Amino acid sequence: MSRIHLLSPRLANQIAAGEVVERPANIVKELVENALDAGALHIDIEAEQGGVKLLRIRDDGHGIDEEDLPLALSRHATSKIESLDDLEAVGTLGFRGEALASISSVTRLTLTSHSQNAELAWQVSTEGRDMNSSVSPAAHPVGTTVEVRDLFFNTPARRKFLRTEKTEFSHLEETVKRLALSRYDVAFSLRHNQKTIHSLRPAARTIDREKRVATLLSPQFIDSAVHLDVEAAGLQLEGWVGLPTFSRSQADMQYFFVNGRVVRDKLVAHAIKQAYRDVLFHGRHSAFVLYLWLDPRLVDVNVHPTKHEVRFRDGRLVHDFLFRTLHKALADIRPEHALTDAGGQHARDGVSMPTPVAPAISGREAGEFQAQPRLDWQATPNGGMQTVNASNGAADYAQAFQPQSYDRDRPSRQSIAEQMRGYGQMRGYGEMRGYEDTNKALPDTDSQDMPPLGFAIAQLHGVFVLAQNAHGLVIVDMHAAHERITYERLKTALDEQSIQRQPLLVPVTLHVSEREADTAEQYGEEFLNLGVELARVGPESLMIRQIPVLLQQAEVPQLITDMLGDLLEHGSSDRILAHRNELLSTMACHGSVRANRRLTLPEMNALLRDMEATERSGQCNHGRPTWTQMSMKELDKLFMRGQ
Numbered sequence: 001m002s003r004i005h006l007l008s009p010r011l012a013n014q015i016a017a018g019e020v021v022e023r024p025a026n027i028v029k030e031l032v033e034n035a036l037d038a039g040a041l042h043i044d045i046e047a048e049q050g051g052v053k054l055l056r057i058r059d060d061g062h063g064i065d066e067e068d069l070p071l072a073l074s075r076h077a078t079s080k081i082e083s084l085d086d087l088e089a090v091g092t093l094g095f096r097g098e099a100l101a102s103i104s105s106v107t108r109l110t111l112t113s114h115s116q117n118a119e120l121a122w123q124v125s126t127e128g129r130d131m132n133s134s135v136s137p138a139a140h141p142v143g144t145t146v147e148v149r150d151l152f153f154n155t156p157a158r159r160k161f162l163r164t165e166k167t168e169f170s171h172l173e174e175t176v177k178r179l180a181l182s183r184y185d186v187a188f189s190l191r192h193n194q195k196t197i198h199s200l201r202p203a204a205r206t207i208d209r210e211k212r213v214a215t216l217l218s219p220q221f222i223d224s225a226v227h228l229d230v231e232a233a234g235l236q237l238e239g240w241v242g243l244p245t246f247s248r249s250q251a252d253m254q255y256f257f258v259n260g261r262v263v264r265d266k267l268v269a270h271a272i273k274q275a276y277r278d279v280l281f282h283g284r285h286s287a288f289v290l291y292l293w294l295d296p297r298l299v300d301v302n303v304h305p306t307k308h309e310v311r312f313r314d315g316r317l318v319h320d321f322l323f324r325t326l327h328k329a330l331a332d333i334r335p336e337h338a339l340t341d342a343g344g345q346h347a348r349d350g351v352s353m354p355t356p357v358a359p360a361i362s363g364r365e366a367g368e369f370q371a372q373p374r375l376d377w378q379a380t381p382n383g384g385m386q387t388v389n390a391s392n393g394a395a396d397y398a399q400a401f402q403p404q405s406y407d408r409d410r411p412s413r414q415s416i417a418e419q420m421r422g423y424g425q426m427r428g429y430g431e432m433r434g435y436e437d438t439n440k441a442l443p444d445t446d447s448q449d450m451p452p453l454g455f456a457i458a459q460l461h462g463v464f465v466l467a468q469n470a471h472g473l474v475i476v477d478m479h480a481a482h483e484r485i486t487y488e489r490l491k492t493a494l495d496e497q498s499i500q501r502q503p504l505l506v507p508v509t510l511h512v513s514e515r516e517a518d519t520a521e522q523y524g525e526e527f528l529n530l531g532v533e534l535a536r537v538g539p540e541s542l543m544i545r546q547i548p549v550l551l552q553q554a555e556v557p558q559l560i561t562d563m564l565g566d567l568l569e570h571g572s573s574d575r576i577l578a579h580r581n582e583l584l585s586t587m588a589c590h591g592s593v594r595a596n597r598r599l600t601l602p603e604m605n606a607l608l609r610d611m612e613a614t615e616r617s618g619q620c621n622h623g624r625p626t627w628t629q630m631s632m633k634e635l636d637k638l639f640m641r642g643q
Helices: 009-020 024-037 066-072 084-088 099-104 165-182 206-216 219-223 266-275 315-331 394-401 416-426 478-495 514-522 524-529 556-570 575-590 601-613 632-638
Strands: 042-048 054-059 108-114 121-126 134-138 143-149 187-192 195-200 225-232 235-242 254-258 288-293 340-348 351-356 377-379 385-387 455-460 464-468 472-477 501-511 533-538 541-548 627-631
Touching: 009 099, 024 042, 024 054, 024 099, 024 143, 024 165, 042 165, 066 108, 066 121, 066 134, 099 108, 165 187, 165 195, 165 206, 165 254, 195 206, 206 219, 219 225, 219 235, 225 315, 235 315, 254 266, 266 288, 266 315, 266 556, 315 556, 455 601, 464 478, 464 601, 472 478, 472 601, 472 632, 478 575, 478 601, 501 556, 514 524, 514 533, 514 541, 514 556, 524 533, 541 556, 556 575, 627 632
Parallel strands: 042 187, 254 288
Antiparallel strands: 042 054, 054 143, 108 121, 108 143, 121 134, 187 195, 225 235, 225 351, 235 288, 340 351, 377 385, 455 464, 464 472, 472 627, 501 541, 533 541
């Protein structure tokens, strides 16, 4: 008796459905992608009970001819590819021809369609058991409606794995979000249990696209995002990346599209994580909506039934392009870019930044602000306060605002009690001794010369610098800010020098797999440029002969092994650079101004000017924010002014 037999069409389709249909959200994805491939410009999605009881997707695409309706429900039937050449350059979202057959095998499906050239609409229905379909005339405008009822009605074991109505609908809504973000030229509507959840109009202009992103994700995201549009080496990257200050506790606001198809790719995730490495607090996740466009022949989308994964022909090129583009965009962010005027944009090398309300200093030295008063108060022997008398000329103010070193070793010149006593005398409380009120108004906040972070007015508890800018109050963590400035200067200084290498007195033998040894030989020059000299001494053995001087105390064998793993998986590795930066970060932390160190106003202003000129100055080396802004509106609300 033969033990091998052909599967029945019904069983084969149900097995295929296990790959394609896990929950209602998967059905929505497949059917909406078919609608988009059909040229639809308006898509309506209606669901009941999370999509388990009913799903109805209607579009205004070109429709399906009468004779093609029964065939549309057959396995491996499609209008999207005909030859291997089509498969190697897929330009549509769907192409396998399995979706409708798989869905119809586990649901009660009705498909009604009116093609553009037909006089009548036609309808085909199937209930999954024997998958017999019948075609009949119907009333329907040009386009297609697919109605799916009673998911898994004939496979109760799989129905038990469905979650609650709320959970299933949340997955369905997330799928609709991704599809709506992939096509701004298409209108989408989503209804659940007769209630409208989303109604999205076509978005042709950038401002309309941003409104759609804000509606689907968060208005805070689009307010805290940098717009990208960069093209190089046949690759184009556009979209929005969130500022490091807008981070998430989980990776729930990360959307990446390749040629309009949403994907989850390890190579892409690694490149983006590297770009954010220096600016995100540990345990936090970045937020982005990014679109990568490239020749379809350079990416394989046929690697997974759900088409969520892709494979790039030149993964290293894609990885480096993503990393360098995002790294530069985040490095170019300055404090003025966080002080936004709603809707304002200006471009910088393909990167659109929020426009600052107060323009940055341009074309003049920071010390030429005539309106800045001298407020360098010093204690008098009798406990009062007196001003450091100086002329009000431009040269004096230039001295106050020129970037300069911070005196970290100068002891505090006043005890807290003395400062408080002096403050009371300044304000007129108690006896006035040796005090002459020469306090003048701060610079006009509407002045075009007002820098983004404004001018320092005080130091709080030896930890925070308080400054006034055009928007209100700026609070700066002086240690965190100086730490970032020192760190970036150390990196720049080291990058301008060649990496110093140190030969090992006793070379270290490293046992690896043959594949890893081959990789070490292939990337030998890259290792040498990083200060590591490797030699292959056997099929599965490497010898470490030289290492960078900075890595003398590091676990170099483990570091090399991890780098080889990165090269095998992503085609690139920056572990040596990351380890070097960790050491520089530690040096910067210990070499920065400490808390409880009193700074003079010129030193505080110099710190503010350095922050405005330093890359990634919004976060310290550990990802913590270095400054925050309190607007006049927020301050008024705090004190109930105008209420």
